[in-house]
Amino acid sequence: MFTNFPFFPQQASAQAGQVDAIYFFMVAVTAFFSILIAGLVVYFAFKYRRRHRDEIGHAIHGSLALELLWTVIPFFITMVMFVWGAKVFFDMYRPPAGAMEIHVVGKQWMWKVQHMDGRREINELHVPVGRPVKLIMGSEDVLHSYYIPDFRVKADVIPGRYNVLWFTATRPGNYHLFCAEYCGTKHSGMIGTVTAMEPADFQAWLSGGRADESPVAAGEKLFADLTCNTCHLTDTQGRGPMLTNLFGKQVELQGGGTVTVDEAYIRESIVLPQAKVVAGFQPLMPTFQGLVTEEQLLQLIAYVRSLSQQGEAPGAAPQSPTMPQSSSRPVVEKK
Ligand code: HEC
Ligand SMILES: [Cu+2]
Known part of the structure; x- marks a missing residue:
């Protein structure tokens, strides 16, 4: 919808549309009330201006009906924002079971990535389209933040914690990747590219490189x-x-x-x-x-x-990232 609008990132993930919808709803509500109130201020300033030197205004002693009106209406509007926002938020923070997992480590000033079959990359991330991808992230030093504007996802990478970010890319292409948390002198250089590929191309890419140990x-x-x-x-x-x-x-x-x-x-x-x-x-x-x-x-x-994955002896070869993970694998975050 906004691909030709140069000030707005394109929508390249399944969650992008939902994030934009709530964003535009909030902008529309804010714009509507800003214009309404500013307009009324100007209009009343003229309408009720002082006409004689000795004119004195009427004292106003409140109106229950008015007060109820301007309390109840904003209450319902903000509740819509809250419930809707919470829904989108929870969806974004609960990776679906069976998502493809990729390890990401932030480090001053680069993003180190390792796929489950061992393939590594730096400041790049290759993912297939149409499949949920779960990034499991850690930081080697300070706070960083993994941000892909075209996917509308961002998550802080906090030292000493296990951080998760997930998305489903929807269209092949190259997308900007930024560190969105100031992390030192070369923070602005901590950028990269996310490449979304058709599943077959992704498989070819994955098997094309020199895979490290998984x-x-x-x-x-x-x-x-x-x-x-x-x-x-x-x-x-x-x-x-x-x-x-x-x-x-x-x-x-x-x-x-x-x-x-x-x-x-x-x-x-x-x-x-x-x-x-x-x-x-x-x-x-x-x-x-x-x-x-x-x-x-x-x-x-x-x-x-x-060691807990069914049908596998301890330490057996890892699953290929294209294989759906066994449904019996316990999931941390339940949908
Ligand atoms: C000196 C013996 C010893 C060594 C070495 C050791 N552990 Fe432990 N580990 C224990 C004991 C005892 C417990 C249970 C008491 C506790 O929770 O601290 C435990 C608990 C754990 C638990 C929690 C298990 C549960 O049932 O909840 C995990 C996970 C674990 N260790 C992983 C590791 C890993 C990984 C390493 C190597 C990096 C390691 N341990 C090295 C003795 C050891
Ligand atoms: Cu950083």
């Missing part, structure tokens, strides 16, 4: 290198809990309470193991904060999660 395989290696496997065994005899089939389950904590195992919990278990101690275990897991990079954390999480 995040799951890298995570499995780290699991051994960091000696995680000396405490977390594949049976219950280890000093730490068994991690097989853990993802998505409820875990009982020492001192009562439970926690659902999701990516954020696994991340916390690795960097702050004492924050939530599993019931029946000693708090003897050392912290790995500072010993692993953000990218390695994402790989470890991907590996621990892969």
Whole structure:
């Protein structure tokens, strides 16, 4: 609709239309009332101007009807904005199950990307059209923000957290990518290109490059290198809990309470193991904060999660990104 309007980014994702609709609704409401009020101010200034030197205005003692009117009408208009906005917001913050996952790490001043089959790219992102894509993001240093205006999506990449952004690209093309959070002297250079491709072209692109080790395989290696496997065994005899089939389950904590195992919990278990101690275990897991990079954390999480994927032996080859993920995989965010 707005592709020929040079001041407005094109709509290239499934959510772009929804975001624009609510944006234009709010602009229209604001413009309508601004013009109405400004017009009335001018009109009344003339209509009720002082005509004689000694003229004195009537005192006004309020009007219940008027006060109700200008309270109730704005209330309903703002509730429409709130409910509508909340709906769009929740849709944008809950990735659908089975979305294609891609790891993204922000770093002064670049975006490092790794696909699930291992292929890497920097300041670029290739995605297929017509398929939900979930970016799992971490920051190696400071706050960054991943912003694709043509898709109408933006998410802060907060250090020390597991950040998620999802979208479904709808038309092939190249789109601007920006860091939208001031992150140091070369912040303005932290830009790139998102390339949306037809699924077949995307497959060709994916298999065309030199694929690195997949995040799951890298995570499995780290699991051994960091000696995680000396405490977390594949049976219950280890000093730490068994991690097989853990993802998505409820875990009982020492001192009562439970926690659902999701990516954020696994991340916390690795960097702050004492924050939530599993019931029946000693708090003897050392912290790995500072010993692993953000990218390695994402790989470890991907590996621990892969231990729970049905039909796969622990550490088996990762799924190809084009395969729909098994529906039995527990999802963190339910729709
Ligand atoms: C010295 C032994 C030891 C090492 C090494 C160790 N862990 Fe642990 N881990 C534990 C213990 C004990 C617990 C349970 C107590 C707790 O929650 O702190 C635990 C808990 C966990 C949990 C939460 C499990 C649950 O059931 O909720 C995860 C995930 C985890 N560790 C991952 C790792 C990873 C990944 C590594 C390697 C980077 C690692 N651990 C290294 C002993 C260890
Ligand atoms: Cu940045």
